[in-house]
Amino acid sequence: MTTVEQPAGLVGEPVRRVEDARLLTGQAKYLADLTLPGMAHVAILRSPYAHARIRSIDTTKAAAHPGVVAVFTGKDFEHLPALPCAWQAGGVENFVNTPRALEIDRVTFTGAGIAAVVAESSYAAEDALELIEVDWEPLDVIVDAEQAAAEGALQLHENAPGNIVMDWSCGDAEATDQALSEAHVVVKERLVNQRLIPTPMEGRGAAAEYEPSTGRYTVWMSSQDPHIMRLLMTAFVFGIDETKMRCIALHVGGGFGTKIFLYPEYVLVAALAEKVGRPVKWVETRRENYVATTHGRDHVTYLEVGAKRDGTITAFKAKTYANLGGVLSTIAPGIPTTLYGRMLSGAYRIPNIHCQVLGVYTNTGMVDAYRGAGRPEATYAVERAVDLVARELELDPVEVRRKNFVPPDAFPYDPGILNGLEYDTGDYGKALDRALEIVGYEDFRREQAETRRQGRHRGIGFSTYVEICGAAPSAWIGTVGEGWGASMWESANVRVHLTGKAVVTIGTQPQGQGHETTTAQIVASELGIPIEDVTVELGDTQGAPFGYGTYASRSAAVGAVAVYNSLQRIKQKARRIAAHMLEADVEDVEFEGGRAFVKGSPETGKTIQEIAGAAALAYDLPEGEEPFLDDTTYYDPPNCTFPFGTHVAVVEVDQETGQVTLERYVAVDDVGRVINPMIVDGQVHGGIAQGVAQALWEGAVYDDEGQLTTSSLLDYAVPKAEFLPPLEVERTETPTDVNPLGVKGAGETGTIASTPAVVNAVVDALAPLGIRHLDMPLTPERVWRAMREAGG
């Protein structure tokens, strides 16, 4: 591990967020708050059937409704191709079917858009939807991925035999089977990682205007990556130069992955602005958000894990059915392959691994990245597997983990399935030890034995996870490797104006993560200027040269590093200019604490403000030096980063009702160096809430007809404040050597780690009843039934 120089000053401090004032006072503008001159409103008619042919659509009555500007169907946009699938599973054939702006003759999931009303008000647009007459021919429906992949199943797409999107694998099948045959014990289990509905508080939305004289579109979207939206829309849908479209994200009210993707509605809104010749806006309702925005997870996995008697894991085999919905979202095939299969070694040295993933079409909504995206599914499989092995061998699950950990001296570590990447740095035992200390493990086991004698069911569960962040080296993730159809670097521009005030433009796009604050902290620390003197601009394709956006916990590990690198070059230039001003050799000039000075005599230096002023005025610069302190960086990381940690859940299960009470939750994460501990804690808290919610409450349910029965917040159990205990969050700090900031990324650890910790705790609580596995969500009914069946 190389030594990393830690930036001084404000980096590392719990700086209060510069974003807050406008958010707290209602001044922050989100998509729905945008009003454009002459703007009309769009409402979308959606399929009530999960699988049906559209025989005809009659829009006459709707078009005549007062306030309606125009009504459109899919045929009006026949000239626009179906949306691109930008991340296809690497190294295998993908059988791609994607949505269109509006579907033309057939729908494959409930909620697919088939017609659009443009009206003077959103009320009038909604009214007119009810006047559109559609002649439907309902078709047979299949919603279960295993059934859809079985022989003789209903076929949803002509180009996808067996309803298979892709059949991808990693690892060594033969060696893994051999190791399983030689193992002392083999545990097998079928794990269901249920479908989740991400539910950012702000749904999606888009607005657009079109300028006929230049052929230029401006599209506002609630988006995590406006530059990618522009790339995908111009290159793959509209077939125009990227210079003919500007994409803008305003404040984004949560995304959790759902706002990475190019959706039919975004294309539709841009096309409608052109058609009706005035600006239009569409804001989805919560029901639309539930039926038509992407979902997450939805895996069924068959596990076989081999181990020696002492708990050493020798083989790990997984076959996973990933339900990807009726059509593919933008990066759907990449999630259960690169971000799932390649992480199945977890924090452990497992010599033989094989994973096969079948992506499957069904008559359900699209499935794509949801916070964690593949790594929660991988962590769930691995961490449940470790507990199953421990249970089979009657060993302490903590000791089985410790026995199999990748040891600190083994880094960089190649788990053999990462297609050439290596785990960067880690000290897995350290985080585990601290978590055990906080939770008081030995005391808990003593209390547990005591309370068991009283007939109570208390349990403790662990998740000692590792995840992959900071996506990604472009050559690794790109088409030739992992199938992502573009690159994954990040750009940043830093300029220091005449007055010494800095403006930083970044290509990452926050949805609550506080990028303006953390970026300003880095600038303030490096340039030695007050944080108030830093302005961060983002969310606009006219801002940063390009940006791949915010997801995969990449904003710090990739985006912030681009800023940091530009700051180093700005400081170099400041040193050169200061040397000229001080009549000294540049080698003798240092820059520290906002001042450039000759080594040994800091009292005679020039401040960054003086240097910036001199650079901007350019009256007297060193020969050959350009005016202005300005630098743009394109940073392509050499590796991903691999945060890790230990999460512990303590639960009690009610004997009479099956109700699980989360008594304590302890997290010790290691996300490398921390720019702002307050913000990282907040990310961890929110992630834990979402991960715990998967374990205990949340689950999307489709009935046999393909109707989403959990299509509102009445039916889908997003946690409320009283569902959760106080969260006990700590950290260890093992910097990465991948980047000079030492940061790994912190946006997803909570969601990735927490789900198996809670399930392991509940299964531990119920172990005396002979229960070895339960599928999520562990609702009172499900747990109660399992307890009754077990005779408890």
Next chain:
Amino acid sequence: MHVSITVNGVAREAEVEPRTLLVDLIRDGFGLTGTKIACDTSQCGSCTVHLDGQAVKSCTVLAVQADGADVTTIEGLAADGDLHAVQEAFHEQHGLQCGFCTPGMVMATVALLERSPDPSDEEIRHELEGNLCRCTGYENVVRAVRQAAGAGR
């Protein structure tokens, strides 16, 4: 139908349909977009405003029902540029991330502390059950409410 409503101390008039929701009047009619809409079913609380001093979900009130009433929205909370103690506490405790639930959460908290100036953590969690947040896991929301309660004592 004609309605007269005092919003953040300013008398306002509007013509509305009988079905117009108060939240739509506030946002689209009066241009006060701080109040948010995040569900169709009165679950999320993002649209919470004060109606004659009581916290209500403005998506579940018709504009005509607010005729003659006094409405306070998030825009009316800070006085002369100074944040209200509850806003200050959410800032201090990092009780907001994306900020979308925040106006409703803050308005609900102000009303909660008027009813119960010194709530326990359990009471805070229970009382805020009508306001959903997807970002914070509520941990720092609870801390913010506790701080605001302390500031009010």
